[in-house]
Amino acid sequence: MRIAVIGAGYVGLVQGIGIARFGHQVTIYETDFQKINSLEAGIIPFFEMGLQETFAAHKDKIKFEFVNTIQTPTHYNDIKNHDIVFIAVGTPPSQYDGSADLRVLISCIQSLHDIGVKCVVIKSTVPPGTAEEIIYKSNSQLQIISNPEFLREGSALQDFMRPDRIVLGGDKGSPEFKKVMDFYKDMYSKLDYFTPDFIETDNTTAELSKYASNAFLAMKVTYINEMANLCRMIGANANEVAKIMGTDPRIGAKFLKPGPGFGGSCFPKDVQALIRVAERSGVRLSLVEQLQNSNDRRLIQMADDISLMMEQSQAVNPKVAVFGLGFKANTDDTRGSPASIICPILDERGIHVVEYDSLIKISAIRMGIVRDPKKFCPEGIDGVVILTECQEFRDIILNAQLKPGTVIMDLRNLFDNQEFANMNVSYFNLG
Numbered sequence: 416m417r418i419a420v421i422g423a424g425y426v427g428l429v430q431g432i433g434i435a436r437f438g439h440q441v442t443i444y445e446t447d448f449q450k451i452n453s454l455e456a457g458i459i460p461f462f463e464m465g466l467q468e469t470f471a472a473h474k475d476k477i478k479f480e481f482v483n484t485i486q487t488p489t490h491y492n493d494i495k496n497h498d499i500v501f502i503a504v505g506t507p508p509s510q511y512d513g514s515a516d517l518r519v520l521i522s523c524i525q526s527l528h529d530i531g532v533k534c535v536v537i538k539s540t541v542p543p544g545t546a547e548e549i550i551y552k553s554n555s556q557l558q559i560i561s562n563p564e565f566l567r568e569g570s571a572l573q574d575f576m577r578p579d580r581i582v583l584g585g586d587k588g589s590p591e592f593k594k595v596m597d598f599y600k601d602m603y604s605k606l607d608y609f610t611p612d613f614i615e616t617d618n619t620t621a622e623l624s625k626y627a628s629n630a631f632l633a634m635k636v637t638y639i640n641e642m643a644n645l646c647r648m649i650g651a652n653a654n655e656v657a658k659i660m661g662t663d664p665r666i667g668a669k670f671l672k673p674g675p676g677f678g679g680s681c682f683p684k685d686v687q688a689l690i691r692v693a694e695r696s697g698v699r700l701s702l703v704e705q706l707q708n709s710n711d712r713r714l715i716q717m718a719d720d721i722s723l724m725m726e727q728s729q730a731v732n733p734k735v736a737v738f739g740l741g742f743k744a745n746t747d748d749t750r751g752s753p754a755s756i757i758c759p760i761l762d763e764r765g766i767h768v769v770e771y772d773s774l775i776k777i778s779a780i781r782m783g784i785v786r787d788p789k790k791f792c793p794e795g796i797d798g799v800v801i802l803t804e805c806q807e808f809r810d811i812i813l814n815a816q817l818k819p820g821t822v823i824m825d826l827r828n829l830f831d832n833q834e835f836a837n838m839n840v841s842y843f844n845l846g
């Protein structure tokens with residue numbers, strides 16, 4: 416089949432390259448000229464495990480088209496000759512109230528509609544009601560199929576290849592809906608011993624399922640972080656509490672590990688957008704409302720803890736090495752990462768920060784050079800802060816010649832307390 420994907424970001428590129436891997440011809444439309452240049456030169460513009468290699472192997476099936484945004488994105492060259500059109504453009508939080516900013520998405524759909532595209536599949540995360548509203552306003556036969564994306568950065572290609580479920584929302588009786596569902600079923604039928612759940616529903620339910628899932632995961636993270644605060648005050652071990660809870664299949668161990676707070680381009684924005692949707696519908700989502708506040712407090716508390724530890728260490732002009740700038744391990748995405756919040760606060764408080772991450776070259780957080788963790792130089796370092804769960808940090812830190820009294824703040828519980836027992840350092844974790 417010929418498949419079009421609009422937007423060459425984390426979702427669009429993974430979708431496009433993943434589909435090409437199954438033998439389909441794919442055209443990816445993108446407004447960012449630099450991204451197109453990089454992709455045409457064979458280079459994925461961000462890090463995602465296995466994506467570069469898969470791209471190299473299937474490049475011959477993928478074509479890139481630059482889309483001009485000077486007025487509206489009008490140059491969707493040849494798009495009508497594709498069997499399915501997926502949209503994976505960003506839906507960032509609006510500056511005013513945190514609701515999803517749908518301007519780019521709507522202008523894309525408008526352009527596609529103007530040139531006669533009859534069906535569009537939305538992979539972007541959009542508030543419930545979006546598809547219905549667009550269909551209503553288009554006042555025509557435009558079909559919108561909602562196909563929320565559940566991939567996780569860091570394992571996005573693997574998630575594409577083995578999704579838990581494929582959710583399609585829309586007019587289940589329509590030929591377009593059947594075509595998209597058949598496309599997915601046929602694609603995944605080629606895999607041995609694996610079938611995702613295929614779920615058919617209406618647009619609004621599909622749209623809400625994505626927000627409801629993300630808010631729930633954010634809630635699990637926030638819950639265990641609050642429990643970790645309590646553990647600290649009463650002398651319980653937060654790691655063990657989390658482990659015991661996680662053995663209950665009704666609860667599950669995933670997303671139940673104390674950490675510095677959630678970040679990234681999805682959880683914070685989706686939590687805010689969901690709250691706005693509920694407010695407009697006259698519904699209080701009181702649990703969800705608390706998430707962002709609690710998480711914001713958590714991140715500030717982490718910065719406070721680091722500042723306090725450095726103060727107590729009595730280091731003059733303290734210098735800390737921060738390990739892990741992405742919002743989690745295995746990604747170079749720094750959008751909303753704990754480091755993007757904590758490092759500037761430390762800076763403001765006169766704590767000199769040196770950043771280490773092997774995936775990020777220039778720090779979007781501090782506009783400086785990020786050092787390779789393998790070249791960690793402990794000279795002059797008074798504190799080490801671990802912000803992502805990146806296993807390579809373990810050996811590097813354990814084998815470094817840290818100066819006596821160095822404070823290690825392990826905000827991902829990468830180490831056990833005992834591992835530093837014979838070293839002259841102060842180790843602190845969230846256990």
Ligand SMILES: NC(=O)c1ccc[n+]([C@@H]2O[C@H](COP(=O)([O-])OP(=O)(O)OC[C@H]3O[C@@H](n4cnc5c(N)ncnc54)[C@H](O)[C@@H]3O)[C@@H](O)[C@H]2O)c1
Binds near residue numbers: 445450505539680
């Ligand atoms: N990143 C994730 O982990 C993830 C997971 C699930 C769902 N989502 C959702 O998927 C959507 C995309 O997320 P992302 O992280 O891939 O975003 P992204 O910012 O990485 O990518 C979006 C891409 O669309 C391009 N673009 C913007 N306007 C365009 C236009 N008119 N025509 C063609 N391309 C255009 C941008 O230049 C950018 O490259 C969002 O709604 C997000 O919430 C993201």
